[in-house]
Amino acid sequence: MRRPLRAIAAAGLLAAGTIVAVALGGNASADTQICDQFGSTVIGNKYVVQNNRWGTTATQCINATATGFSITRQDGVSPTNGAPVSYPSIFAGCHYTNCSPGTNMPIQVKSISSAPASISWNYVSGATYDAAYDIWLDPTPKKDGVNQMEIMIWMNRQGTIQPIGSPVGNTTLAGRSWEVWRGSNGQNNVISYVASSPIPSMSFDALEFINDTRNRGAITNDWYLTSIQAGFEPWQGGVGLAVTSFSQDVRTGGTNPSPTPSPTTSPTGNPTPSPTTSTPPPAGTACTVKYTPTxxxxNGYTVDVAITNKGSSTINGWNLTYNLPAGQQVTNSWSATVTQSGSAVSARNVDYNGTLAPGASTTFGYQGTLSGAFTAPSAFALNGVNCAKV
Incomplete structure (x- = not known):
């Protein structure tokens, strides 16, 4: 599912808009209704509440409270195979030049010692939406425009909607199990952590999710955390949805190390343990490759690539090679080190997915630029052995 930028051209639209009850950046001391497309207000002299109706011209209103906000009117409707209509939210940090009071963001990931968070939600029935905790990061200390990396923590979803991209595995963070999705909306890369059942409230360290994203190769410790947000993406309905309380700090005073990534689990449940050696597979080892554009x-694309060891021997360390069609160039990758010379591509395992037992699979993905129509590679080889394309 592609999704356009949530607050595209927000700065210009804010200047032209009319905000109900408050001015941009005002401090709400009592409940405040906001119906302007990108209207916002400050609560608790620490957080910003924003309407952020970016995907529809239909009316949407929110009520900012002393501790959060609720949706009081939402007339927009969007098909579930497309983008949501808005992202009303509360945030700390900087979003399109709108920075919360006293924030220390943007801040480099390596300077963060912890990021304690707490959230409580009110859910409703009969609507189609997700309840998402959003974390935005960029290679630069950016305070304006779109960031390159979005982490979405889906604590609830109702209706036939799904995150951007495709599932790449499962992980355990903050004492809970999450299905992990990965992809791009054409504006930025997205990693989503999807809860298996609705979470009405949660206290956790947001740094756990940032570090997991880093361990997947999507960011580095030199990147900057720019904002942390919590809100709803409605496709249809949503009146009564509320963030009843929100607390987010970003603490410094230490360094954030780069630990060795722990083993992950593939979407099929097969473990992919950390490799102990880097020996190539025996000659004649069979393999299959599934190459899926997500x-x-x-002028661009994202793909997921699944490799399966069909032989009888364990593969310790892999290198998948193939040629990209003309007009395609890899720009960034995850769960593999992908390099390109001319049309030739080499995708090597990272340290946590290099061992493939007989019958085991692993996945990686990347984003690329595109000139002309998209076509997939026609042939693949794993450690010099031809693989069947499935």
Missing amino acids: SVWN
Whole structure:
């Protein structure tokens, strides 16, 4: 599912808009209704509540309270195979030049010692939406415009909607199990952590999710955390949805090390333990490759690549090679080190997915630029052995 930028052209639209009850950046001392497309207000002299109706011209209103907000009107409707209509939310940090009071963001990941968070939600029935905790990061200390990396923590979803991209495995963070999705909306990369059942409230360290994203190769410790947000993405309905309480700090005073990534689990449940050696597979080892485009737009694309060891011997360390069709260039990757010379591509395992037992699979993905129509590679080889394309 592709999704356009949530607050595209927000700065210009804010200047032209009319905000109900408060001015942008005002401090709400009592409940405050906001119906302007990108209207916002400050609560608790620490957080910003924003309407952020970016995907529809239909009316949406929210009520900012002393501790959060609720949706009081939401007339927009969007098909579930497309983008949501808005992202009303509360945030700390900087979003399109709108920075919360006293924030220390943007801040480099390596400077963060912890990021204690607490959230409570009110859910409703009969609507189609997700309740998402959003974490935004960028290679630069950016205070304006779109960031390159979005982490979405889906604590609830109702209706036939799904995150951007495709599932790449499962993980345990903050004492809970999450299904992990990965992809791009054409504007930025997205990693989503999806809860198996609705979470009405949660206290956790947001740094756990940032570190897991880093361990997947999507960011580095030199990247900057720019904002942390909590809110709803409605496709249809949503009146009564509320963030009843929100607390987010970003603490420094130490260094954030780069630990060795722990083993992950593939979407099929097969473990992919950390490798102990880097020996190539025996000659004749069979393999299959499934090459799946997850998003294609006019000048770019994202793909997921699944490798399965079909032989009888364990593979310790792998290198998948193939040629990209003309007009395609890899720009960034995850769960593999992907390099390109001319049309030739080499995708090598990272330290946590290099061992493939007989019958085991692993996945990686990447984003690329595109000139002309998208086509997939026609042939693949794993450690020099031809693989069947499935």
